[in-house]
Amino acid sequence: MSKMMARPTRTGLTKALVFIGLILGALFAGLPVLWMFASSFKSNTEIFAYPPRLVDSSFSFTAYTTVLGDPQQRRFFFNSYLISGLVTLFTLIVGTLAGYSFSRYDFKFKRFLNLVIIGVQSVPPITLMIPYFGLIVWLQLYNSYGALILTYMVFTLPYAIIMMTGYFNTLPRELDEAVMIDGGSSFVVLWKILVPISLPGIVSVGVYTFMLAWNEFLFALTLTKTNDMRTVPIGIQLLMGQHSFEWNQMLAMSVLGSLPVLILFLVSQRYFIAGMAAGSIKG
Amino acid sequence: MAKISISNETQNLTWQRMKRQAVPFAYLSPTLLLLAVLSFIPIATVVYYSLMNNVIITKDPPSFVGLDNYVKILSDKNFFNALGNTLFFAIASVIAHFVLGLLFAMLLNSKVVGPVTKSLFRVIYILPWVFTASIIAVLWRLLLYPNGVVNYFMLGAGFSTEPIEWLSSRQLALPTVTFINIWSGYPFYMVSFLAGLQGISEDLYEAGKIDGASGIQLFRFITLPQLKPVIISLAMLDFIWTTHQFTLIWMTTGGGPVRATEMLSTFTYKLAFTSYEFSLASTTAMLILALSLFVGVFYVRNQRSANE
Incomplete structure (x- = not known):
């Protein structure tokens, strides 16, 4: 009797506690982002107005039109899209080929190479920065798209290979054999069978790769020099370095700079989270 | 034939x-x-x-100096200051990421929450993760500005009588950048733990309940051990990545005030591109690599045993 009475109140209490926890957590995670978003619509003088208000009378899209109207800023965005897009494309091609090799073949040094690829992920970018500077100058790629596309692959590729190997490992080899018996080459197996089936995995690897490339800062800072080669993160830093802080422009640019990643993430989050879970931890 | x-x-x-x-x-x-x-x-x-002197940008030709650069760096107290800051930054981040990530994952995994509410909260919780470090720097500089919104509430609630210089005080700068890093990094854990929690069989909990285990006991003897492989991988990977963090520091404090937030990464960057001491910068770069590989070896070993 007492047990039956206690049950509902206890679950009620748990429920209340969980919801309080969830809301506190959402405030912790979401409020700073909301504040940034709201402030990007304020005028520069109202951003630190006292008392602070989420939305005030200075609400306008001026900061956005200024940023988007400036050819310099538009160039930052163009560069970021181009570089991240190409890095994603190349990483997916190279990573899929390597993942196929690791998943379907046994060969000498396979274990060793696998370990090297996992190990490359722990090499600090700052260690690579100095030799990259020399390498890129030597390759005559300094201050070019090629410099960034090439160097970004050092951190996008290992992840892509590990993930793709994992996906292909989940697909039965009988699929390959069926194609092989029909006279298909190994490349046909990959291109016609494995790639279409693992498209969700490829999408999630692609999204993550794009995010990594879009967010990269250190190599973009050291391997490019002129403003027409700079990317969005560096563009934001350049705005910060100016004498008078154009806060609202900086915030508008930050919001615009987060949009592609946010949209990609929201669209593909189901694949993405499943992919993360399947590959990143187990390797 | x-x-x-x-x-x-x-x-x-x-x-x-x-x-x-x-x-x-x-x-x-x-x-x-x-x-x-x-x-x-x-x-x-x-x-x-x-192992050389006069490399990359120099007037004189390079010359072999053996371990001289290592001796120089390892007797530089600024290097040890940067090492200490980096370790504090990384260890505090890893611990807080773990706690917050697990807490949020368990809240999201709770059975009392409906699926729609759950996915809404999940998106909000992941938000900090989709922002790049330079944008996170802008965001927190806005919030923590002396006349900014955080100080408004600190003053209003009576925690302080004057605006707090979060990022430019020598005492507060390191804890502040660490906090920012904690805020931006926990979702990676949360997402992984969510997947991990969903993989734990309900039977285990049922069996535990039949044996009369309390909620805390269920957590300690079922949840934590089941997540252990994930926890170890995440902690090591996060430790390595956090010791590499450059952008966030560079865009919030630049390593200052007076080296209070100098990390191994900013220390190395300044040696190379401010002082043009490329040999010394290469030396610290090697030491950072050694630290990363030391942890990396354990990570690879752990991954391998998880695979086998």
Whole structure:
């Protein structure tokens, strides 16, 4: 009797506690982002107005039109899209080929190479920065798209290979054999069978790769020099370095700079989270 | 007729075997080329630089100096200051990421929450993760500005009588950048723990309940042990990545005030591109690599045992 009475109140209490926890957590995670978003619509003088208000009378899209109207800023965005897009494309091609090799073949040094690829992920970018500077100058790629596309692959590729190997490992080899018996080459197996089936995995690897490339800062800072080669993160830093802080422009640019990643993430989050879970931890 | 076809078949088999040995390397060739150019050669170069003087931008020709650069760096108290800051930053971040990530994952995994509410909260919780470090820097500089919104509430609630200089006080700068890093990094854990929690069989909990285990006991003896492999991988990977963090520091404090938030990464960057001491910068770069590889070896070992 007492047990039956206690049950509902206890679950009620748990429920209340969980919801309080969830809301506190959402405030912790979401409020700073909301504040940034709201402030990007304020005028520069109202951003630190006292008392602070989420939305005030200075609400306008001026900061956005200024940023988007400036050819310099538009160039930052163009560069970021181009570089991240190409890095994603190349990483997916190279990573899929390597993942196929690791998943379907046994060969000498396979274990060793696998370990090297996992190990490359722990090499600090700052260690690579100095030799990259020399390498890129030597390759005559300094201050070019090629410099960034090439160097970004050092951190996008290992992840892509590990993930793709994992996906292909989940697909039965009988699929390959069926194609092989029909006279298909190994490349046909990959291109016609494995790639279409693992498209969700490829999408999630692609999204993550794009995010990594879009967010990269250190190599973009050291391997490019002129403003027409700079990317969005560096563009934001350049705005910060100016004498008078154009806060609202900086915030508008930050919001615009987060949009592609946010949209990609929201669209593909189901694949993405499943992919993360399947590959990143187990390797 | 039959003979021909048999010999054809054996020929075919030898051919296939040879092809089978070459094919995996053909598929791997772009990767191997990229890894050589982007990883092995640069690391060899940085080892070489660290043993030389006058490299990259110099008037004099390079000269071999042996371990002199290492002696110089290892007797520099600024290097140890940066090392200490980096360790504090990384260890505090890893612990807080773990706690917050697990807490949020368990809240989201709770059975009392409906699926729609759950996915809404999940998106909000992941938000900090989708922002790049330079945007996170802008965001928190806005919030923590002396006349900004955080100080408004600190003053209003009576925690302080004057605006707090979060990022430009020598005492507060390091805890503040660590807090920012905690805020931006926990979702990675949360997402992984969510997947991990969903993988724990309900039967285990049922069995535990039948044995009369309390909620805390269920957590301690079922949830934590089941998540252990994930926890270890995440903590090591996060530790390595956090010790590499450059952008966030560079865009919030630049390592200041007066080296209060100087990390190994900013220390190395300044040696290279502010002082043009590329040899010394290569030396610290090697020491950071050694630290990362030390943890990395454990990470690889752990991954391998998880795979087998």
